[in-house]
Amino acid sequence: MRKQYWNEAEMGLWERAYLPEILRGLAITGGVFVRNMFKWMTGRKGALTTYYPEETRWDYAPANRGKHVLTRRADGSPQCVACNMCATVCPAKVIEIEAGFDPADEAHPKYPVRFEIDYSRCVFCGLCVEACPEDAIRMAKEVPDLPAHDRWSMWLGKEELLEWQPQGDVAKPYPPPPPRVPNGDRP
Amino acid sequence: MIADLVIALVFIGYAISVLMGFGTILTWVERKQAAVMSDRIGANRAYIRIPFTQVKLVWLGLFHGMADGLKMLLKEDFKPRTYDWYAYAVAPWVVFTPVLLVFAVIPFGGTLTPAKLWEPLAAVFGDRSWPMQIATLDAGLLIVFAFSGLTIIGAMLAGWSSSNKFSLLGALRAGSQMISYELVLGLTVLGLILIYGTVDLDAIVRHQSGTVLGFLPAWGIVYQPFAATLFLAAAIAENKRIPFDLPEAESELIAGYFTEYSAMKMGLFMFAEFIEIAIIGALFTTLFLGGYNLPYMTDAGFAFPGGAAVAMPHGAVVVTQMGTFLLKVFLVCSFQILIRWTLPRFRYDQVLTFAWKFMFPLALANLVVTAVAVWAIGS
Numbered sequence: 077m078r079k080q081y082w083n084e085a086e087m088g089l090w091e092r093a094y095l096p097e098i099l100r101g102l103a104i105t106g107g108v109f110v111r112n113m114f115k116w117m118t119g120r121k122g123a124l125t126t127y128y129p130e131e132t133r134w135d136y137a138p139a140n141r142g143k144h145v146l147t148r149r150a151d152g153s154p155q156c157v158a159c160n161m162c163a164t165v166c167p168a169k170v171i172e173i174e175a176g177f178d179p180a181d182e183a184h185p186k187y188p189v190r191f192e193i194d195y196s197r198c199v200f201c202g203l204c205v206e207a208c209p210e211d212a213i214r215m216a217k218e219v220p221d222l223p224a225h226d227r228w229s230m231w232l233g234k235e236e237l238l239e240w241q242p243q244g245d246v247a248k249p250y251p252p253p254p255p256r257v258p259n260g261d262r263p
Numbered sequence: 264m265i266a267d268l269v270i271a272l273v274f275i276g277y278a279i280s281v282l283m284g285f286g287t288i289l290t291w292v293e294r295k296q297a298a299v300m301s302d303r304i305g306a307n308r309a310y311i312r313i314p315f316t317q318v319k320l321v322w323l324g325l326f327h328g329m330a331d332g333l334k335m336l337l338k339e340d341f342k343p344r345t346y347d348w349y350a351y352a353v354a355p356w357v358v359f360t361p362v363l364l365v366f367a368v369i370p371f372g373g374t375l376t377p378a379k380l381w382e383p384l385a386a387v388f389g390d391r392s393w394p395m396q397i398a399t400l401d402a403g404l405l406i407v408f409a410f411s412g413l414t415i416i417g418a419m420l421a422g423w424s425s426s427n428k429f430s431l432l433g434a435l436r437a438g439s440q441m442i443s444y445e446l447v448l449g450l451t452v453l454g455l456i457l458i459y460g461t462v463d464l465d466a467i468v469r470h471q472s473g474t475v476l477g478f479l480p481a482w483g484i485v486y487q488p489f490a491a492t493l494f495l496a497a498a499i500a501e502n503k504r505i506p507f508d509l510p511e512a513e514s515e516l517i518a519g520y521f522t523e524y525s526a527m528k529m530g531l532f533m534f535a536e537f538i539e540i541a542i543i544g545a546l547f548t549t550l551f552l553g554g555y556n557l558p559y560m561t562d563a564g565f566a567f568p569g570g571a572a573v574a575m576p577h578g579a580v581v582v583t584q585m586g587t588f589l590l591k592v593f594l595v596c597s598f599q600i601l602i603r604w605t606l607p608r609f610r611y612d613q614v615l616t617f618a619w620k621f622m623f624p625l626a627l628a629n630l631v632v633t634a635v636a637v638w639a640i641g642s
Binding site: 094095108112 | 296298299300301302303304307492601602604605606621
């Protein structure tokens with residue numbers, strides 16, 4: 077005995093005659109076809125999808141976590157102090173930082189020689205942005221358009237992340253950090 | 264004699280190129296039409312790069328068919344450890360060959376008189392004329408059913424000899440479904456045979472060249488609209504396409520009776536399916552849509568119901584008739600693809616119930632009504 081459901085669809089004679097309802101369905105899909113075809117014929121786009129690498133979406137949300145941005149100080153050097161916090165917190169372990177030592181810069185002797193992100197593995201969780209104590213890494217709303225045939229071309233290095241100018245980011249160039257007090261401590 | 268041979272070879276070459284062309288183009292049409300129907304763009308990535316340049320020809324994704332064919336030719340030809348190797352190897356051909364053979368009796372144009380096309384041809388052909396049909400058989404429709412019935416054997420052989428349970432289940436389904444719908448297919452056509460009094464497809468098409476009530480073209484669909492609907496449904500079921508694709512339902516049976524086939528053997532099954540779409544289109548055109556006839560057109564030119572007439576040279580008539588036939592076939596194919604991308608799949612018991620308890624009685628009723636009407640009008 078088949079179970080009877082409370083919301084079982086009831087079909088009248090019209091529905092059970094198959095043909096009228098099938099014709100109605102065909103009219104719907106055929107109508108969509110004719111409408112879209114007419115758009116293509118008249119030089120417009122008759123589809124909701126996008127040609128992905130050639131054509132990117134314009135309507136990403138302002139808070140979208142997309143491609144990373146490395147911020148700079150007023151003098152143009154990267155704000156990153158190579159503390160490795162982002163690399164530590166990263167759940168996908170995609171950030172690789174090689175720290176360097178610059179005795180000339182008293183306030184920030186540590187700086188990143190190499191700062192690389194593997195976008196083939198990045199999960200875009202934004203934890204690196206949260207973890208950064210220096211506001212050195214942010215995420216723009218634009219996505220990294222990196223369709224490639226092999227995963228090794230999906231690594232982005234320090235220069236790429238520094239130079240990249242996100243279209244939707246009004247905060248770059250970034251304001252200089254607050255002035256230091258003479259004893260070297262931050263207020 | 265040599266003239267007959269030349270004409271036959273030309274017709275056979277034309278038929279094969281038309282069928283292969285349809286088989287190739289329809290894979291593209293199916294992709295693109297499905298995409299446009301569902302607000303998508305469709306396959307458009309395969310390209311041919313002109314050597315030594317960066318010019319890439321995409322041509323709306325037409326090369327995807329070529330890429331598919333190449334892929335199937337180059338893939339590993341996996342052979343299962345089966346006890347009936349011969350049946351396994353021969354099954355794709357048993358499916359593929361009858362599909363091509365059906366086209367032999369379908370008239371794809373009116374009458375061809377080579378001497379009227381080009382004067383010097385009269386030296387070889389005289390002033391004889393040939394009906395544009397490979398085999399001028401008076402048993403045309405019977406041949407169609409005989410050959411299309413053979414494909415069942417191929418499907419069942421494939422399923423039986425693959426030594427795979429999915430294949431066997433698919434073959435069982437294919438067998439019962441195709442035999443059931445073959446019956447409906449035959450019964451729907453019987454009404455037409457009663458009206459036209461012949462099974463010769465060329466004669467049937469000639470019967471459809473006139474007009475009914477002075478203005479309607481005397482096409483089979485005007486006499487038998489109900490039978491036309493049933494015929495199309497049964498033919499799609501014969502071809503095992505959605506909504507009747509139970510023998511190869513992916514979610515239940517992987518690929519049904521050709522699960523164990525790979526590379527070009529599997530390609531033959533797919534290609535046979537696409538050519539059969541064109542064959543169904545050609546049959547439907549011949550039986551119900553007036554074949555190569557345009558409305559109000561005869562072998563001499565146009566003759567409109569008002570009395571106006573436009574004479575046409577023989578070459579123009581031949582080209583128009585062949586073009587009309589191809590266009591009608593293409594439109595019916597496109598309609599089948601529309602059905603395939605609109606309707607959901609039946610449940611298996613519903614398929615057979617639909618055949619035996621719904622379509623079979625309707626086809627019988629249609630036949631009885633037609634017989635009574637023919638008897639009443641005839642007497």
